[in-house]
Amino acid sequence: MGEKVLMKGAEAIAEAAIRAGCMAFFGYPITPQNETPEYFSRRMPELGRVFLQAESEVAAINMVYGAACTGTRVITTSSSPGISLMQEGFSYIANSNVGCVVVNAMRGGPGLGDIAPAQADYFQATKGGGHGDYHSIVLAPHTIQETVDLMYDAFDLADKYRIMVVMLVDGLMGQMMEPVEFKEWVDVKKFKTPEWATVGQGDRDHRNIITSLEILPEGLEKMNLALQAKYKKIKENEVRLEEYEMDDAEYALTAFGTVARIAKTVVEMARKDGIKLGLIRPITVWPFPEKEVAKRADQVKFFFDVEMNEGQMLEDVKLAVNGKKPVHYYGRLGGVVPTAEEIYGEFKKLVGGK
Amino acid sequence: MKLIYKKPDTITERDTTYCPGCPHGIAHRLIAELLEEMDLVKKTVIVWPVGCSVFGYYFIATDAVEAAHGRACAMATGIKRAHPESFVISYQGDGDLASIGIAEAVHAAARGERISVVYINNGNYGMTGGQMAPTTLIGQVTTTTPYGRKPELNGFPMHVPEMFAALDGPAYIARAALDSPQHIIQAKKFLRKAFTAQKNNLGFSLVELISACPTNWKMTPVEAMERIRKQVLPVFPIGEFKVAKGVE
Ligand SMILES: Cc1ncc(C[n+]2csc(CCOP(=O)(O)OP(=O)(O)O)c2C)c(N)n1
Ligand code: SF4
Ligand SMILES: [Mg+2]
Numbered sequence: 001m002g003e004k005v006l007m008k009g010a011e012a013i014a015e016a017a018i019r020a021g022c023m024a025f026f027g028y029p030i031t032p033q034n035e036t037p038e039y040f041s042r043r044m045p046e047l048g049r050v051f052l053q054a055e056s057e058v059a060a061i062n063m064v065y066g067a068a069c070t071g072t073r074v075i076t077t078s079s080s081p082g083i084s085l086m087q088e089g090f091s092y093i094a095n096s097n098v099g100c101v102v103v104n105a106m107r108g109g110p111g112l113g114d115i116a117p118a119q120a121d122y123f124q125a126t127k128g129g130g131h132g133d134y135h136s137i138v139l140a141p142h143t144i145q146e147t148v149d150l151m152y153d154a155f156d157l158a159d160k161y162r163i164m165v166v167m168l169v170d171g172l173m174g175q176m177m178e179p180v181e182f183k184e185w186v187d188v189k190k191f192k193t194p195e196w197a198t199v200g201q202g203d204r205d206h207r208n209i210i211t212s213l214e215i216l217p218e219g220l221e222k223m224n225l226a227l228q229a230k231y232k233k234i235k236e237n238e239v240r241l242e243e244y245e246m247d248d249a250e251y252a253l254t255a256f257g258t259v260a261r262i263a264k265t266v267v268e269m270a271r272k273d274g275i276k277l278g279l280i281r282p283i284t285v286w287p288f289p290e291k292e293v294a295k296r297a298d299q300v301k302f303f304f305d306v307e308m309n310e311g312q313m314l315e316d317v318k319l320a321v322n323g324k325k326p327v328h329y330y331g332r333l334g335g336v337v338p339t340a341e342e343i344y345g346e347f348k349k350l351v352g353g354k
Numbered sequence: 355m356k357l358i359y360k361k362p363d364t365i366t367e368r369d370t371t372y373c374p375g376c377p378h379g380i381a382h383r384l385i386a387e388l389l390e391e392m393d394l395v396k397k398t399v400i401v402w403p404v405g406c407s408v409f410g411y412y413f414i415a416t417d418a419v420e421a422a423h424g425r426a427c428a429m430a431t432g433i434k435r436a437h438p439e440s441f442v443i444s445y446q447g448d449g450d451l452a453s454i455g456i457a458e459a460v461h462a463a464a465r466g467e468r469i470s471v472v473y474i475n476n477g478n479y480g481m482t483g484g485q486m487a488p489t490t491l492i493g494q495v496t497t498t499t500p501y502g503r504k505p506e507l508n509g510f511p512m513h514v515p516e517m518f519a520a521l522d523g524p525a526y527i528a529r530a531a532l533d534s535p536q537h538i539i540q541a542k543k544f545l546r547k548a549f550t551a552q553k554n555n556l557g558f559s560l561v562e563l564i565s566a567c568p569t570n571w572k573m574t575p576v577e578a579m580e581r582i583r584k585q586v587l588p589v590f591p592i593g594e595f596k597v598a599k600g601v602e
Contacts, residue, residue: 023436024432024435024436026432026435050435050436052431052435054428054461055457055458055461056457058425058428058457058458059425059428059431059457059458059461060428062421062422062425062428062429062432062458063428063429063431063432063435064432065421065425065428065429065432066401066419066428066429066430066431066432066433066434066436067432067433067435067436068432069399069419069429069432069433070432070433070436070437070440072436072437074432074436088422089422089425092422096419193437198399198417198418198419198433199399199417199433199437199439199440200396200397200398200399200416200417200439200440200441201395201396201398201416201417202396202397203396207415207416207417207418208417208418209411209417209418209419209420210418210419210420211402211411211418211419211420212420213408213409213420
């Protein structure tokens with residue numbers, strides 16, 4: 001580990017990706033994450049890597065798709081409206097079994113919405129968004145340091161499973177300054193073009209074809225079953241979460257990203273008042289930590305889900321709890337960030353009396 | 355017996371998915387011949403479009419990817435930028451390139467992306483059953499212009515090479531036709547220059563190939579070729595619109 005440097009989140013994201021061995025960036029400007037592509041535009045040429053400003057997010061994701069087909073570590077970064085434009089590409093990438101990293105610095109929607117931090121793209125990120133039965137691995141860090149650390153894992157997962165990995169952050173994390181520490185640089189000289197990549201046949205005894213097309217339903221079903229087998233493996237092996245003050249908790253907050261960070265303060269406020277509150281914070285929101293949440297249903301009196309949306313992760317929490325205990329919800333919409341006091345106030349109403 | 359004419363090795367043995375008399379096959383053959391003659395087969399990645407040539411990788415034996423409808427130039431850009439040693443061809447129909455994918459194509463051209471585009475103008479959407487394309491002629495009946503294409507309703511045919519030649523990024527832009535042996539020989543010459551433009555790192559290149567769709571035109575292959583000469587070429591004239599130094 002190196003020394004700590006004070007960095008804006010949006011720039012730290014780019015630096016982390018570069019150190020993690022990202023060789024190519026394609027993207028289109030959108031607030032609140034413009035500092036990320038701007039940073040890439042300075043650093044990538046210095047390192048002899050690719051930076052290209054695309055003509056649209058539609059083009060950007062298809063450039064990412066092309067680069068991914070060559071087995072190159074590739075990234076795009078955007079925010080909600082831009083991510084909506086990329087959905088077709090995500091679906092193609094999924095059924096082509098190629099890997100890439102996509103950062104979504106979520107902002108308020110629907111439509112043009114605003115440029116304030118939000119979490120309303122949870123469904124889009126975790127349940128598909130594009131057409132067909134597919135998933136991406138979705139990481140939801142809650143601090144800049146965690147984002148930076150997870151960026152390395154994001155590329156590793158993308159390579160390991162040949163899958164798209166989404167970094168689901170929000171505008172607030174992009175704009176905050178925080179001291180961060182970067183892990184060692186990944187040695188890109190060790191990168192080899194994978195055997196399956198489409199770069200020209202060269203010395204291979206066979207040619208490579210990457211396609212999401214299979215015209216026969218039985219064939220396409222096979223492709224789908226292979227995808228589902230991959231997703232199952234990911235569900236079994238890659239679930240990550242943080243359980244904060246959960247050992248003796250009588251109540252559990254559930255939250256991800258920025259709200260989870262605020263929720264930690266709420267836990268501390270409750271603990272000071274002698275209330276045994278804890279936090280379950282999924283780090284992978286897909287795959288969602290179903291088993292871990294389910295286990296806590298035997299322990300706590302109720303769950304209290306807090307999000308900056310109309311209750312999207314709430315559905316996954318409820319599915320996991322499966323009616324065993326009440327699951328309450330509080331949220332703010334349109335880019336409003338709830339305060340710890342506000343959340344604690346809502347929580348106390350639920351606990352009653354005390 | 356002496357063999358004087360055969361299928362290029364780079365064309366596979368697979369049964370065709372094209373209709374009888376469809377010139378997509380001629381375009382494939384020209385590409386395969388040139389890749390062999392220019393020693394590019396093993397370096398080539400072809401980006402196939404959504405359209406009748408969606409299964410193009412069945413027929414030309416190179417590495418290949420299958421793009422989303424209209425996104426071939428963006429995908430080709432990603433491949434070429436990530437792996438500049440690859441020789442990258444984007445094969446697209448007139449619906450794919452001039453309609454849904456015009457933004458990706460124009461910007462790849464404007465950036466001078468080192469890719470070669472083979473652009474098949476058959477005046478309609480072959481694959482989906484013969485709807486209007488941006489290249490459909492005025493008065494031409496298609497399944498979505500049952501009264502003939504009307505300028506006041508559907509505007510005018512798009513001339514892609516002429517438009518792209520106005521940009522600074524392209525090194526080679528031309529239009530050829532696949533209706534007759536002479537025109538096919540000329541088409542191969544133009545394609546060779548387009549491939550040379552990429553090989554010599556000179557910039558973007560595109561050749562429009564005026565093709566036919568006998569099935570949806572409801573014509574015999576011979577009638578379709580005649581229609582090209584009588585009706586299509588007067589609107590879409592053969593020619594070179596941009597020739598940078600070094601493509602010869
Ligand atoms: C996003 C999307 N929209 C529409 C389609 C349906 N579609 C498939 S091929 C095609 C038109 C192809 O026409 P063209 O590019 O001219 O190729 P041709 O078949 O004539 O060679 C359309 C509209 C699709 N596959 N994807
Ligand atoms: S529909 Fe038209 S373009 Fe498609 S294969 Fe048949 S003749 Fe060729
Ligand atoms: Mg067509």
